[in-house]
Amino acid sequence: MSELYPTILxxxxxxFSSLRPSEPxxxxxxxxxxxxxxxxxxxxEIYPVWxxxxxxxxxxxFLATDYLRYKPVLALQAASFVATYAVLAWGRGVLAMQLLEFFFGLATATEVAYYAYIYSVVPPARYQRVTGYCRSVTLLxxxxxxxxxxxxVSLALVPLRHLVGxxxxxxxxxxxxxxxxxMPGRSLFFHKRDGEPGEAEKGRSRNERRGPAMEVRGPGGAVGRLGDVESKVPLNGEAARGGLTEVLCVLWEDFLRCYSRRPLLAWSAWWALSTCGYFQVVNYVQALWERVRPPHDPALYNGYVETLSTLLGALAAxxxxxxxxxxxxxxxxxxxxxxxxxxxxxxxxxxxxxxxxCYGAYILFRAAYxxxxxxxTFQIAASLSMQRYALVFGVNTFVALLLQSALTLVVVDTVGLGLDVFPQFLIYGCYFAAIAAVFLLAALSKLATRRRSGAPAVPGDETDSDTRSLPT
Structure with a gap:
């Protein structure tokens, strides 16, 4: 019952936080x-603020979530959603809508608390099952x-403002x-109980607890946000019991160890690059639909498209x-x-x-991503011990947002080029084509290296067991 109660809540x-009839x-x-x-x-002017x-x-x-032990930050996220849609309902003008985007940015940044909370109140053996419940219900x-x-909208002809309500x-x-x-009695970084299992004992149960890494939330709400796999892992050693300085030192040491490995770096590079482009397409596709939609046909079908793309993407995952x-x-x-x-x-x-x-291409785009x-996600998780999941997925998401901010500033924002939506999507298409070209060259280079060395292209030929499932 002690696990069932917080899981149900x-x-x-x-x-309810994912139930957004107005979003499409x-x-x-x-x-x-x-x-x-x-x-x-x-x-x-408005969308770039998010x-x-x-x-x-x-x-x-991310740090405040762990220090405050999740529940206060989860309440802050809930309040941010209320503020977002209250401003959308009653706000007027560009400045008010920019404030709306700031509140939504706060809500998405605090989403780490949603999945982090459950890992503080259930045993590791139930991580996969509980993550599946929480993940499935948000998609639903x-x-x-x-x-x-x-x-x-289609059957009852309800005005859009009522959907906002x-x-x-x-x-x-x-x-x-x-x-x-x-309120949890412990957290992953700053508040650990005395006598918790050491690194050796955690390592023995590594395979048992790896399952939740498969539960990936696409950004239907825009994925790539900090999700379930990134927030459940304690830090190494005694440093997790210390203050901010000790936590940051351990994070930096683990960062250097993780990203010095080429296989993990390859998957992480694709993660960051593609998530950046994915966010841009999802954020601005409704503006494209508004331009493409025939003026003599005012009917909107965005909701059907978002529903189908979410379900198809979940099925693909x-x-x-x-x-x-x-x-x-x-x-x-x-x-x-x-x-x-x-x-x-x-x-x-x-x-x-x-x-x-456009609708069909968007559905296929989301499913492919x-x-x-x-x-x-699984390949990165398979190459790491549990305590490094949080760092790697957090860094990948941060890099994706950094790239997205640069792309937004140059291409979308009026401070930069401030392009029309059609030139924007042409640039985004070229962006994904460039990603494909980079990894084509990487694949050809690896194939040529294998042929020269005569190495067998079968699983298990690597000597490092931690990177066995990754491309080398």
Missing amino acids: LCLYGF FLTAFLMGPDKNLTETQVVN TYSYLALLFPV GSAAGSLSGQLL ATLAAAALAFVVPWFLP FAVGSVHVCWTTWGELALCVFSTVMAACVFTMDLVRNIWV MLLITIA
Whole structure:
């Protein structure tokens, strides 16, 4: 019962905080008669604020989450969602909408508390099952929100402002839940109990606890955010019982050890590069749809598209577990092929000015990303001991946001080029094509090296057991 109670509450919180009927129609609402904002204001002045605030808040919130032992930060996230949709409902003008984006950046940065909390109150043997529950219910909430919003718009002809009210009501229900959660007695970094298992004992149960790394949340809410696998791991040694300086020193030492290994670096590079581009496409695709949608057909089908892409992406991620591929041999080539597919989808959305083609390309784009990000997550996790999951996935997400901020500043923001949405997507297509080219060269280089050395291209030929499942 001590485990069941917080699990049920977290599932309730995850469902209602992800239930957002207005999300598929956000751009249409901002540019419609309710807010009467222009495309330039929405795309080039308002949306970039989320990227900047998410990046600025990510690392300090990550440390504060552990120091405050999760529950206060989970309440802060719930409050941030309420503030976001309250401003959306009643705010007016560019400045108010920029404040909305800041609150949403705070909400996404604090999402680490959602998954970190459960690992402080359940034993490691139940990590995989509980993570599956929490992960599934957030996907269900996201899909239910998109589908209900679409049905209300299409069948009941409900105005978009009422969908914002429904989203605010769901956020208010989610806000109530964290207050009933018990306060954890320990945390992963700053607050550890005396007599907890040492590193050797943790190492013996490593395989048992690796399962949750497979649970990857795509950003339907925009993935790549700090999720379940990144927050459940204690730090090495006694330093975790110390203060901020000791924690940062251990983080830095582990950072140098992890990223000095080429296989992990390869998967992490794809993670950061592709997540940056994925965020950009997902953030601005609604503006593209508004431009492509025929003026004589005012019907909106964004909700159906978001629902289908979320469910198909979740199915693709789930299917990874039954696919048996020698990633040691074919890792870089798979990264190249799927990056090419994603580039083709973005080019199609940009060049084929048909709303149904855009919808189809977007669904395929999201499914391809969620499939490969699941593979990348598992491959990275398989090469690490548990205590380094948090560092690697946190760094990868931070680098993705750093790249996204630079891309936003140069391409989207009015401070930079402030491009129209169509040139933006042309650049994003070229961006994914460049990623594909990089990993094609890496695959060819590895193949040539293997041929020269005569090494067998089979799993298990590496001498380092920690990197056995990664491309070398």
